[in-house]
Amino acid sequence: MANRAVPQRPNGQTPGKICQFKLVLLGESSVGKSSLVLRFVKGQFHEYQESTIGAAFLTQTIHLNDVAVKFEIWDTAGQERYHSLAPMYYRGAQAAIVVYDITNQDTFERAKNWVKELQRQATPGIVIALAGNKLDLNTMRSVQTDESQTYAYENGLLFMETSAKTSANVTEIFKAIAEKLPKNETTNTAGQGRRLVESEGANKSLSSCCK
Amino acid sequence: MTTSTFSKTDEYGFKRPDDFDYLEYEKFMTAYLNYLTRRNMEWISLMIYNPQLKRNSKLKKFVRTGIPLILRGPGWISVSGGQKLKDKYGSNTYRQMLDKPINEDVKNIILVDIPRTYPDNIYFQPNSDNQKALFRILCAFAACNPDIGYCQGLNYIAGLLLLITKNEESCFWLLRVLVENILPDYYSKTMDGVIVDIEVFSRLVKKKCPEVSKHMIALEMPWALVATKWFICLFSEVLPIETTLRVWDCLFYEGSKILFRVGLMLVKHYKHDLLACEDISSLAECFKSIVQQPFPLNCHIFIKQMFTEIGSLPMSLINDLRKQVTAERNAANKSTSKNKKV
Numbered sequence: 001m002a003n004r005a006v007p008q009r010p011n012g013q014t015p016g017k018i019c020q021f022k023l024v025l026l027g028e029s030s031v032g033k034s035s036l037v038l039r040f041v042k043g044q045f046h047e048y049q050e051s052t053i054g055a056a057f058l059t060q061t062i063h064l065n066d067v068a069v070k071f072e073i074w075d076t077a078g079q080e081r082y083h084s085l086a087p088m089y090y091r092g093a094q095a096a097i098v099v100y101d102i103t104n105q106d107t108f109e110r111a112k113n114w115v116k117e118l119q120r121q122a123t124p125g126i127v128i129a130l131a132g133n134k135l136d137l138n139t140m141r142s143v144q145t146d147e148s149q150t151y152a153y154e155n156g157l158l159f160m161e162t163s164a165k166t167s168a169n170v171t172e173i174f175k176a177i178a179e180k181l182p183k184n185e186t187t188n189t190a191g192q193g194r195r196l197v198e199s200e201g202a203n204k205s206l207s208s209c210c211k
Numbered sequence: 212m213t214t215s216t217f218s219k220t221d222e223y224g225f226k227r228p229d230d231f232d233y234l235e236y237e238k239f240m241t242a243y244l245n246y247l248t249r250r251n252m253e254w255i256s257l258m259i260y261n262p263q264l265k266r267n268s269k270l271k272k273f274v275r276t277g278i279p280l281i282l283r284g285p286g287w288i289s290v291s292g293g294q295k296l297k298d299k300y301g302s303n304t305y306r307q308m309l310d311k312p313i314n315e316d317v318k319n320i321i322l323v324d325i326p327r328t329y330p331d332n333i334y335f336q337p338n339s340d341n342q343k344a345l346f347r348i349l350c351a352f353a354a355c356n357p358d359i360g361y362c363q364g365l366n367y368i369a370g371l372l373l374l375i376t377k378n379e380e381s382c383f384w385l386l387r388v389l390v391e392n393i394l395p396d397y398y399s400k401t402m403d404g405v406i407v408d409i410e411v412f413s414r415l416v417k418k419k420c421p422e423v424s425k426h427m428i429a430l431e432m433p434w435a436l437v438a439t440k441w442f443i444c445l446f447s448e449v450l451p452i453e454t455t456l457r458v459w460d461c462l463f464y465e466g467s468k469i470l471f472r473v474g475l476m477l478v479k480h481y482k483h484d485l486l487a488c489e490d491i492s493s494l495a496e497c498f499k500s501i502v503q504q505p506f507p508l509n510c511h512i513f514i515k516q517m518f519t520e521i522g523s524l525p526m527s528l529i530n531d532l533r534k535q536v537t538a539e540r541n542a543a544n545k546s547t548s549k550n551k552k553v
């Protein structure tokens with residue numbers, strides 16, 4: 001657990017504010033979505049990570065000052081044909097990480113399509129981060145940092161180049177998202193009652209989920 | 212458990228998880244081995260008068276008790292109609308399909324997925340014969356089903372078929388039977404069949420376990436989150452291996468409705484655990500943990516109860532539900548495309 005995100009609050013201390021957010025990972029198959037999650041949640045990396053079928057669900061909590069931010073992470077399958085299932089997964093998400101592989105230009109194009117789709121169809125105000133993964137393979141790079149940086153800036157996205165393998169920028173990107181998410185309305189009880197329940201999913205705007 | 216006689220990998224080459232419950236497994240295996248011996252004897256006598264394993268009500272009953280491991284390959288081929296398919300297309304088909312060129316993109320996705328298929332299984336190590344065979348099977352399958360090509364998930368199915376049949380060509384035919392005959396449109400470019408079946412499943416749960424259905428809605432948990440993998444991987448990588456194989460015995464004989472039975476059995480048996488979950492995170496965890504519990508591990512009890520506890524589940528009901536859901540989807544698509552035009 002050496003690479004664990006931010007240290008957990010020691011037991012016994014009064015908990016501060018707890019916020020819970022749904023975060024979805026999207027991007028072409030094999031760009032490293034599951035690997036980023038595995039690094040973030042368990043501090044591990046597998047050379048051969050099994051392909052995700054449907055979606056996988058994990059949670060991880062990080063601490064920003066006195067706020068505990070709990071991510072409900074929905075890691076999705078990347079193959080093009082699983083696209084039709086995606087709306088079921090990103091529905092109601094307050095944050096998304098759209099991942100591409102810096103050594104593969106096609107995956108960057110696919111990422112742009114995901115961004116477009118999220119901006120059109122996901123929760124209005126959703127915080128989107130773009131992750132150029134496999135930074136450790138810098139020598140085989142085919143997507144230039146400038147290009148992605150500009151694209152991210154123009155589209156109001158957070159942007160980082162990451163490596164699930166070396167763990168570069170992995171915690172950082174989740175942290176940057178946590179910082180950008182609205183965290184008002186404080187109480188300090190954990191447990192039942194979560195973010196706003198939406199029957200129409202995409203039609204309402206992003207609201208805070210803090211308890 | 213230091214005294215366990217079981218190794219860190221099972222007989223199919225899968226690595227047992229670190230938290231594997233050897234004690235529970237030992238308890239199960241001791242009883243199950245007796246059962247297997249008895250069952251094998253019964254199968255031997257069955258084979259005397261039905262050597263071709265022709266389908267009939269007695270065989271169906273036998274299949275539900277589990278096909279002996281050594282008979283599984285040929286058994287699955289006979290009871291599923293694989294043999295018929297093979298006779299229809301000719302036994303040269305596999306060779307021919309291996310020579311047929313396939314789309315480069317398809318080939319590349321398959322290539323990427325080969326080392327990502329059962330990486331923990333000792334028989335699927337880098338550059339192993341099994342990895343090469345798996346690649347050929349998936350390419351040959353894509354060659355004869357260009358409309359499908361390759362869908363992620365097929366790698367796990369073909370991989371497990373290979374571990375069991377130990378025969379590349381049998382795998383190819385069994386994969387074809389599953390995709391072309393048994394499962395409706397699961398792996399196509401739009402995956403419509405699986406989307407429909409997830410909704411069908413959700414309606415069956417509503418009917419058979421309404422509380423769980425309500426609870427899922429209340430916690431905003433779509434069935435797709437759990438059921439996609441169930442259906443796409445046919446419970447491989449989900450249930451314990453022995454149980455998966457028993458499910459596949461029934462699946463090859465009885466068809467896709469078996470998948471609903473398995474899902475309903477899990478939901479029904481663990482109803483109270485599921486209802487006790489207070490948020491989506493614990494519910495998702497609960498779904499992950501129930502499949503590792505002693506009940507699904509005890510495959511013969513699990514399979515038996517799946518036929519006695521769920522009640523009738525006629526194919527006509529499944530077909531009606533599929534039709535209904537498909538019609539609703541079509542209507543919804545029509546209205547959204549109309550709205551777009553306006």
Ligand SMILES: Nc1nc2c(ncn2[C@@H]2O[C@H](COP(=O)(O)OP(=O)(O)OP(=O)(O)O)[C@@H](O)[C@H]2O)c(=O)[nH]1
Nearest residue numbers: 030031032033034035047049052078134163164165
């Ligand atoms: N060198 C390097 N390899 C990586 C990195 N991240 C992931 N990989 C490898 O890339 C392959 C695919 O990673 P996954 O995390 O399974 O990719 P995914 O996006 O989840 O893929 P799907 O589940 O198929 O959609 C695995 O073999 C990983 O080991 C990275 O940062 N650097």
Ligand SMILES: [Mg+2]
Nearest residue numbers: 033034051052
């Ligand atoms: Mg993945």
